[in-house]
Amino acid sequence: MNISFSRTSQKLIAVTPVLIWLFAMPQTQAYPQFQEFSEKNSGRNVNCAMCHLNGDGPTGDGKGQIGGLTKEELDSLMRARSALAPGTQVDSPILNKFGNEIIKDIGKRKLLELRQNPQDLAKALPAQSDLDQDGISDGQEYMDGTDPLNPEHGDPLKLLLANLNKYRLHVILTFIAVMTLNWGIMQFLKGLEILTRPRQLPKA
Amino acid sequence: MTRDNSSTSKTANTLSFIADRFPLEKMNLEHMLAHKEVPVHKMSWGYYTGGMTMFFFMIQIITGLFLLFYYQPTVSDANLSVEYITKYVSVGGLIRNMHAWSASGMILFAVVHLITAFAMKSFEKPRELTWIMGVLLLIITFTFGFTGYLLPWNQIAVNATKVGLQSVEDIGQYLPGMLHEVPRILRETFQGEASVGQSTLGRFYALHVVLLPLALAGLLGIHLLQVQVHGMSQGVDEKPKKQERFFPVFLFKDLTLWGFLFFILFTLSLCIPFESFLPFPLLAPYDAMGATPPGIKPEWYFFFVYYPLELLPFWVILLASGLIGAVLILTPWIFKGSSRKTLTFIATAVSLYLLIMTLFGEQIYHLLKH
Incomplete structure (x- = not known):
């Protein structure tokens, strides 16, 4: 017995499990497992x-929460939720840049x-991805x-090493400037001391 | 007649006390600069700690002035203006980091200066007032830290200030009679409204940028005048064999040290944003409707009192703080006859306590609490 489906029916059959999965999911999809791990691993x-x-x-x-989304934003949310495979540029209105980047990657x-x-998760993300460009992936x-979207926030020691490398010229120039200024002040103080030294008049 | 004599004698004693502390004949450049000498011995490094504190204070003034151009002391704009300074103002992030790092540096060296001055018995006659001015300067420095902490108006700033102001009010329950109400009045005066809000921010801002700097500058002026008039204290029990001239030898060494400090401060401010030590949820703008995020605690320089406060009954800390305050003010008279060996022992014990509570206070708290 040959059962044949039209192209539209075939598409519908293919999409149905995804739709069922999407709509069967609770409205809010936060994944606390990642937050819990990050807290436990970092102690922060x-x-x-x-x-x-x-x-x-x-x-x-509130802002960036499902209850406050407009129709267009809800459409964006659904598109982001259906990005099952990597490589799709998403713009979920409940995610920030890092959240959207994870879905894309x-x-x-x-x-x-x-x-x-x-x-x-860290291994699954591209090693060179550094959204805030603070030198820490x-x-x-x-x-x-730490906050992956704030260049002012990161592990202090890693930031020190990354920024020392980034600003080494500034650091070297500052060191030279401080040393030069110090030398100048030393000469000035010496000169001042000589000028103010009490002089003994030669005896007649 | 006897009462008159007694009164005249008291006045004469007071005048004599003041004249000894502020000898007019020594208040000239000749004495304070040209003839001043600094003893050289194993504790000589202690003479530089005051200058280092003053260096950080000067950095505070300069960077604070730059920040004043952009900072907005309103609850709606404070956090945004801080964000604007950090992100968009040219070298704004660096200036802000220098302000934050030097604030910590100033408090650190003020404490080190006090402890070394204690160990070196620098409070001996005629330097009692120099010591008392120093203690007052330290209190003002801590108040600078407390008032400045609120200004970024983020989660940790507002919530920590709430805890701090509540602690002030809590003192009232242990005070007798009319004093009972004083802490509540103080809290209301500083807070300015029912909860920490616009009035509090305005008052803390006024304190931080006008009143405290003026008070500090005035006291620092008297403190420095006393140091220059009376010279450096002997510092050690046996008379130092060597002396060096204050001008230009000691002054040059002091300025060289300031140069190195500036380089270290610049490098730290450039490479490690001060806020990177805090969890990022605490840096979010304060939300009056939101829940208090976990991890609220004061700046590191309050850990020595914060963790004991979390572990012990409030009255114990209050009593200890009152006693320590009284001992600090009366140090020149309480430790008049103590040897420098005894003083060094006490100073070492205090330093160890401060170091341990600052570095390991949190671990100790968790260990004892659970």
Whole structure:
């Protein structure tokens, strides 16, 4: 018995499981496993603002939360949620730049898998990705529990090494300037001391 | 008649005390600069700690003035203006980091200066007032830290200030009679409204940029005048064999040290943003409707009192703080007859306590609490 489907039916059959999966999911999709791991690994307090727009997560009516999204933003959210494979540029209104970058780099499917092994998220992200350009990769910032979108925030020692390398010319020039100024002040003080030294008049 | 004699004698004693501390005949450049000598011995490094504190104070003034151009002391704009300074103002991030790092440097060296001055018995007659001015300067320096902490108006700033002001009010319950109300009045005066808000920010800002600098400059002027008039204290028990001229030898060494300090401060400010030591959720703008985020604690220089406060009953800390304050002010009379060996022992013990509580206070707290 030959059962044939029209092209439209075939598309519908292919899309149905994805749609069922999408709509069966709870409205809010925060993954606390990653936050918990980052906190535990780094010993720092971390909140949802690492990946989400709102520090309290996607639930609620506030800025960057699902309850406060417009129709266009909800469409963007659905598109971001359907980006199962890596490589799709997404613009989820509940995620920040780092959150969107994760979806683009590894895809939603991989992200869901990683919930079981949140320690592997850093390895799954591109090693050279550094959104805030502070010299510490995004994956490393996730491991360190620091803000991957703030160049002023990172592990202090790693920032020191990265910035020393970045600003070595500034540091060298400052050292030379300080030494030169110091030498100048020394000469000035010596001169002042000579000028103010009490002089003995020659005896007649 | 006897009462008159007693009164005249007291006035004469007071005048004599003041004349000894402010000898007019020594208040000239000749004495304070040309003839001044500094003893050279194993504790000579202690003479530089005051200058280092003053160096950081000068950095505070200069960087603070730059920040004043952009900072907005309103609850709606304070955090945004700080963000603007850091992100968009040319070298704004560097200036802000220098301000934050030098604030810590100033407090660190003020404490080190006090401890070394104690160990070197620099409070001996006629330097009692120099010592008391120094203690007051240290209190003002800590108040600078407390008031400045609120200004960025982020989560940790506002929540830590709330805790600090609440602690002030809590003191009232242990005070007798009319004093009972004083801490509450103080809290209300500084807070300015029911909760920490615009009035608090305005008052802290006024304190931080006008009143405290004026008070500090005035006291520092008297402190420095006393140091120059009376010269450096002997510092060690046996009379030092060597002396060096203050001008230009000691002054040059002091300025060289300032140069190195500036280089270290510049490098640190350029390479390690001060806020990188805090968890990032605490740096978010303060949200009055949001929950208090975990991890709220004061700046590192308050750890020596903060962790004991978390572990021990409030009255114990209050009593200890009152006693320590009284001992600090009365040090020139309490330790008048103590040898420098005894003083060094006490200074070492205090330093160890401060070091341990600052570096390991959190671990000790968790160890004892759980």
